[in-house]
Amino acid sequence: MDKKDHGRPPFKALSIAMVERDTGLSKDTLRMWERRYGFPRPARDGNGARTYTPDQLDRLRLIRRCMDLGLRPGKIVAASMHELIAHTGNAVDVRNKTKAPTGPLPGVLQLLKAQRVAEMRDFLVQAVMRLGVLRFILDVIVPINAEVGHAWMRGEIAIHEEHLYSEQVQHLLRQAIGSAMHRGLAPRVMLTTLPGEEHQLGVLMAQTFLSVEGAQCISLGVQTPASDIVSAARAHGVDIVGLSFSQAMQPRNACTGLADLRQRLDSRIELWAGGALWSRVRKSVPGVRFLSSLTDIPPALADWRARRSGRAA
Amino acid sequence: MDKKDHGRPPFKALSIAMVERDTGLSKDTLRMWERRYGFPRPARDGNGARTYTPDQLDRLRLIRRCMDLGLRPGKIVAASMHELIAHTGNAVDVRNKTKAPTGPLPGVLQLLKAQRVAEMRDFLVQAVMRLGVLRFILDVIVPINAEVGHAWMRGEIAIHEEHLYSEQVQHLLRQAIGSAMHRGLAPRVMLTTLPGEEHQLGVLMAQTFLSVEGAQCISLGVQTPASDIVSAARAHGVDIVGLSFSQAMQPRNACTGLADLRQRLDSRIELWAGGALWSRVRKSVPGVRFLSSLTDIPPALADWRARRSGRAA
DNA sequence: GAATACTTTTGTCCTAGACAAATTATACAC
């Protein structure tokens, strides 16, 4: 404040607890990495406690991103910043081939990066009015989501920008859901995510589609433990439990979680799994219906209703 | 499934990590309590790892609740369930004196426990129409929040019920914010929570109050790392950073997080901390303004504007 | 009654070893 930056920056000392909070890596893991891979090797304060630098924190975050892409700690924890960045770049390039840069995306992404929130919001509001909610989600939100995710992986946008974007979209979707919410017909659908999956937008998009189709939605937000999903499904007498999985989730955790849930859930209750994860992972779990796109929701609903009326009749 | 409960319940074995997640007590603290006070003294699995019982978890939750009421661990960790319940009972009675059992609370909580979602929503919608958003928040949401929190601590409601409640309120508040959101005057306020604090309702309630008062709000949702708050605040040129803290957060972490953030944030940007946490913890961090109630927001805003215009003139 | 110094309480951090769950590599049969 009183002094301008001169040569050495004022070296912010971060405790292991702060690093744990900011990176999501447990204290145990941080100490283990230091022991095994030699990074991060923090300085110590007078009391022998580790003091990390902001640089180390940045690098840890980058390592985290690489791990989300499927790389393993042993390969990357000791790697240099350049190698890490190369990894994230490559992984993204491979994906970009499939998705050409279409119309509205660059605009929104640029407004976001330029911190022009009001304009971004205006753009989105206009788009939802012009296209209607469903087309808005499919043509605008889904592509932008993907683009924002990739940009974040590449480090082109900060977490706070992703948060900001997510907040705006959440507002829009919740407003749409609010007006589309009738007393609700069959089926009764419960929506949430498993623990570890904290992205809300997937749930909200699904809820929008279902509400517009006249289904009765009960959303539990995010991160509901399996045992709670089971008891909630029973308590509310739902017909279908829908779970959303973002790309950030580990496919393995998702599959084991689904299998576990399927086993504990009443067999008459259907289990549907959707979200960006399933477009790149093609696993199947017995007794689980996978919806790789939001557009699969209306037919799946129609199918359910046909089966139901057939059985009822 | 295939076997009915017979005599011994199927003893759910809980790892120390699960107990940490469910109680908010760190592994270190749990081990320390065991060493010092002899509780909880979990069984061990074949590998020597602690395995807690659901009963122990319930008792830990009750202990936590007693601590939230101001009792210290040394007095209560070794106490029996009866003593604990007596403590909470007394404490609750003390509080109830100030807040007579008003109308809406028992009703909503009961609807929630009875899984009567539609009715609960209707009730809330009617309340917001009748009272207006601000009074609705103060007279309905805040008391219910407290009640839901206590009920959860006491184990009277499940996580999924809390999730469900939170979702309904979120819908209502976001709708209110949407219609109260103008282009925005000064000051420009950025709202979020620190990592570890995942309760959104606090942020949304604050945002509602600020929007109604004409301030320009930029919400980043929840769990924004300190370094991102700093860069986002700079990028958006905000005047105030507002953080929300729920009762669930450890006061210690909250204070260190705040102090850390205050140090890194441009000194011209004010830092306001609000939320239920500060009504029971009376700490102060230099350079941070504490708002123990939502009703403190309008005067604080007026104060800011007065100072600003004074300085500008 | 308020301010100061002293004592107890309490949570976090430390080291370094152990082990299970998950992943990858290898061997072998078809």
Added chain:
DNA sequence: GTGTATAATTTGTCTAGGACAAAAGTATTC
């Protein structure tokens, strides 16, 4: 080549006490 069982490796979490600083409570003095 493809599939499967077995072995090796990787990786995160758990454990045990010891140490210490910050906070809360208590005693002493003005």
